[in-house]
Amino acid sequence: MDTIDSIDPSTGHVVEAVAEATAPGQVAEIVAAAAAAAAPFEALGRGFRAGLLRAIGDELERLRAEIVALGMRETALPEPRLNAELTRTVYQANLFADVLDEGSYLEATIDHAGETPMGPGPDLRRMLTPIGPVAVFGASNFPLAFSVPGGDTVSALAAGCPVVVKAHSSHPGLSLLTFRAMAAAADRLNAPTGLLGIVFGTEPGAALVAHPGIKAVGFTGSLVGGKALMGIINDREEPIPFYGELAGLNPIVVTEGAAAARGETIAAGLVNSVIGSGGQLCTKPGLVFVPRGAAGDALVAEAVRLVSAAPAATLLNARISESYRSTNAALDAYPDIEVLAEGGRSTAAGFTVTPRLLQVDASRLHDQELAECFGPTTLIARYGADQPETALSGLPASLTGTVHAEPSETDRIRHLSTLLKEKAGRLLYNGFPTGVLVSWAQHHGGPWPSTNTLHTSVGTTAIRRWLRPVAWQDAPTEVLPEELREDYPLIPRRIDGRLLLPR
Numbered sequence: 001m002d003t004i005d006s007i008d009p010s011t012g013h014v015v016e017a018v019a020e021a022t023a024p025g026q027v028a029e030i031v032a033a034a035a036a037a038a039a040p041f042e043a044l045g046r047g048f049r050a051g052l053l054r055a056i057g058d059e060l061e062r063l064r065a066e067i068v069a070l071g072m073r074e075t076a077l078p079e080p081r082l083n084a085e086l087t088r089t090v091y092q093a094n095l096f097a098d099v100l101d102e103g104s105y106l107e108a109t110i111d112h113a114g115e116t117p118m119g120p121g122p123d124l125r126r127m128l129t130p131i132g133p134v135a136v137f138g139a140s141n142f143p144l145a146f147s148v149p150g151g152d153t154v155s156a157l158a159a160g161c162p163v164v165v166k167a168h169s170s171h172p173g174l175s176l177l178t179f180r181a182m183a184a185a186a187d188r189l190n191a192p193t194g195l196l197g198i199v200f201g202t203e204p205g206a207a208l209v210a211h212p213g214i215k216a217v218g219f220t221g222s223l224v225g226g227k228a229l230m231g232i233i234n235d236r237e238e239p240i241p242f243y244g245e246l247a248g249l250n251p252i253v254v255t256e257g258a259a260a261a262r263g264e265t266i267a268a269g270l271v272n273s274v275i276g277s278g279g280q281l282c283t284k285p286g287l288v289f290v291p292r293g294a295a296g297d298a299l300v301a302e303a304v305r306l307v308s309a310a311p312a313a314t315l316l317n318a319r320i321s322e323s324y325r326s327t328n329a330a331l332d333a334y335p336d337i338e339v340l341a342e343g344g345r346s347t348a349a350g351f352t353v354t355p356r357l358l359q360v361d362a363s364r365l366h367d368q369e370l371a372e373c374f375g376p377t378t379l380i381a382r383y384g385a386d387q388p389e390t391a392l393s394g395l396p397a398s399l400t401g402t403v404h405a406e407p408s409e410t411d412r413i414r415h416l417s418t419l420l421k422e423k424a425g426r427l428l429y430n431g432f433p434t435g436v437l438v439s440w441a442q443h444h445g446g447p448w449p450s451t452n453t454l455h456t457s458v459g460t461t462a463i464r465r466w467l468r469p470v471a472w473q474d475a476p477t478e479v480l481p482e483e484l485r486e487d488y489p490l491i492p493r494r495i496d497g498r499l500l501l502p503r
Contacts, residue, residue: 004200006173009076010314012350018172021201031213033194034133034162040192042130042160045482048189050097053154055185057093060086060149063181067144067174074171075143076314076351081277082144089144092151092438096158099460103491103502105467108483110495113474122474125484128467130160131241132215135208137229138168138175139220140316141280147171148178148198151438151462152218152243157195159466164197164214166205170317175200206232216241216466220282220457222374223247223449230452243465245457247372248398248450249286250433251423253388253416254299256291257406258430263299266404270378271306273432275343275355278313279376280320283400283433286372288380289362289388300340300359300380307357310343313376314352321351324375328356336364337379362387366394392419397447400426400433425450 002021005014022030041049060067064086071082099105106127113123134156138147145151148165156163167175179198186195199208209217209232217233217240219226226244233242254266273285290296315321331337343355355376362383370379381391401420405413413429420427425446436444442459445451455465472480482488489503 002201004167004169004172006074006171007317008073008350009170009316010348010350010352012318015073016173018176019167019200022199022204024204024207027199027204027207028211030164030194030197030199031133031208031211034164034197035194035213037162037192037194038130038132038160041162041195044192046100046103048191049158049160050100052186052189052191053093053097053100053158055189056149056154056157056182057090057097059181059185060093060178061090063177067177067181070174070177071143071171074174075316077143077277077316085142085144088438089149092145093149093154095438095460096154096463099463100158103483105460105463106483106491107469108491108493110484110493112496124471124473125475125480126469126471127481127484128464129470129481131466131468133162133164133213134466135164135166135214135217137166137205137217137219137221138171140168140170140320141277141282142220143168143171143174144178146220146457148175149182151458152220153182155462156216156218156466159463161216161466162192162195162197164199164208166208167198167200169202172200209233210236212236212238214240216243218243218457218465220245223372226452241453241465243451243453243455243457245282245399245445245451246449248282248400248424248446249370249372249395250283250398250400250402251287251289251392251395251420252285252402252404252432253289253392253420254291254296255403255405255409255412255416256293256295257409257412258404259291259293259295259299261406263295264302267299267302268306269432271303271310271357273434274378275307275310275313275376276434278315278353279355279378280316280374281434283436284374284378285400285402285433286378287370287395288378289383289391290380292382292384296382300382303357303380304341307341307343307355310355310376312344312346312352312354314346314350315375316351318351320374321353324353324373324377327371327373327375328377331358331373331377331379334360336360340380343376362391365391370395389415389419392416392423395423397423397450399444399446399450400424400428402428402431402433404430423447425456
C-alpha cells in the first residue's frame with residue numbers, strides 16, 4: 001500500500017510518513033458510516049449544528065501554535081499568513097453557526113390551503129434540506145481555509161451533511177491534525193458516528209467521488225483536476241452536483257486617468273498581489289491592462305523595480321513548481337511576449353522559483369492561448385485608445401475582474417464594468433483581488449472555466465450548495481420540520497406571500 005509522506009517544500013525531502021493510502025474497502029466503510037450518520041445528524045437540528053461548529057472553532061484555536069508550526073513546515077508559507085488563515089478558518093466556522101441561528105438560508109415558505117385563481121389550493125410548505133454525505137477535496141494553497149476544516153467542510157456541516165474529506169498530498173500531516181481536532185469536537189458533543197471521515201491518496205479520492213453514497217462534491221484546484229472528477233461523476237449511475245473552483249486570469253484594467261494619478265501606488269499593490277503567498281492564489285491577477293504613454297511607462301517601470309527586488313518564492317509542491325516552470329516556458333516561446341523583470345533566484349533544493357513580470361501588446365493577445373500561471377508571474381498588456389475592450393471580449397472567464405479608474409472617468413468605468421460582468425463573478429474597483437472576505441455578501445465564483453457552478457464557495461450562501469428543496473403538501477404536523485410548523489417563531493418565513501420576521 002502506498003505511503004502518504006509529508007514533504008518539506010523548502011528542501012524537497014520527505015520528513016515523515018503520515019498515513020497509508022486509504023484502501024478501497026476502507027473508502028466504502030467511511031462512506032457507509034457517513035450515510036448512516038446523515039439522518040441522525042439532521043434530526044439533531046440547527047442548534048446542535050451551530051454548537052458543533054463553534055466547538056470546532058474552539059478546538060482549532062486551542063491548537064493554534066501546533067497547527068501553525070506544522071503548516072509552516074509542510075507548506076513553506078510564512079507564520080503571519082498561516083496565523084491569519086487560521087483566524088479566518090475559525091471565523092468562518094463561527095459565521096456558519098450564526099447562519100444556522102438566523103435561519104433564513106432555509107427559505108422556509110408556507111402557503112395555506114385556500115382559494116386561488118387556479119381553484120382550491122392545498123396546504124404547501126417548502127424549505128431546503130440536507131443533500132446527504134458530501135466529499136470535500138482539500139486545496140493545496142489554502143491548507144486551512146479551503147482544506148480539511150475549511151469553508152466547504154463547515155458549510156456542508158452547517159447544512160446538515162456528513163463530510164468525507166480527501167486530504168491534499170501537499171500537507172497530509174496538517175490535514176490529519178486538523179481532522180482530529182474536528183473529530184474531537186464532534187466526539188465531545190456526542191455527534192453521530194461517521195459524521196466526519198478522511199481519505200488519503202489519489203485513487204481513493206477517485207473512489208470516493210464514484211461511491212454512490214456521496215451526494216455532492218466540493219473541489220478547489222486545477223482545471224485539469226476538476227475535469228477529471230467531473231468525468232468520474234459523469235460515469236456514475238446517479239449524477240450528483242460537482243462544485244469546482246478552478247482557474248482564471250483575473251484581469252485588471254488600469255485606465256489612463258488612474259495611471260496618471262497614482263501609477264506607482266497601483267504598481268506596488270499589483271506586485272504585492274502577484275507575489276504574495278508565492279502567487280499561489282486563485283485570485284492572483286495574471287493579466288494587467290496598462291495604457292501606453294508616459295503614465296503607463298512609469299507604472300510599469302515601478303513594477304519592474306519591485307519584481308526585480310522580490311526574493312525567490314518556495315512553492316507548495318513539486319507539481320506546482322513544475323507547472324510554473326512549464327507555463328513560463330510556454331509564455332517565453334511566444335514571440336510577442338517579452339520578459340521585463342525577474343526576481344531572486346535560489347540555488348537551494350526544493351520547490352523554489354523566480355518571480356517574473358512579462359509584457360505584450362494588447363492587440364496581440366488573441367494570437368496566443370493564455371492560461372493561468374499559478375505562481376508569482378503576471379503579464380502586462382499595453383493598450384491604446386481602441387483597447388482594452390477588444391482584448392477583454394476574447395478572454396476566458398475568471399473569478400474576478402478589476403478596474404482602476406478615477407472618479408471623473410464615469411463612462412469608462414461603466415463600460416468596463418459591463419464587459420467584466422460577463423467575465424467574472426466579483427468586480428473590484430481601485431483594489432486588488434487577492435484576499436477574499438468571508439461575509440454574507442461575498443461571491444467567490446464565476447463563469448466557466450473559473451467555476452462550473454452558479455454558487456459561491458466563500459461566504460454564507462456557500463451553504464446553498466449542500467441543500468435541496470422539499471415541499472410537504474397537506475402534511476400532518478408531526479411529519480413537518482419544526483421550522484415549517486404553524487407557530488414556529490424563530491426564523492424568517494414567507495407565509496402566504498408575505499415575508500415575516502422572527503418575533
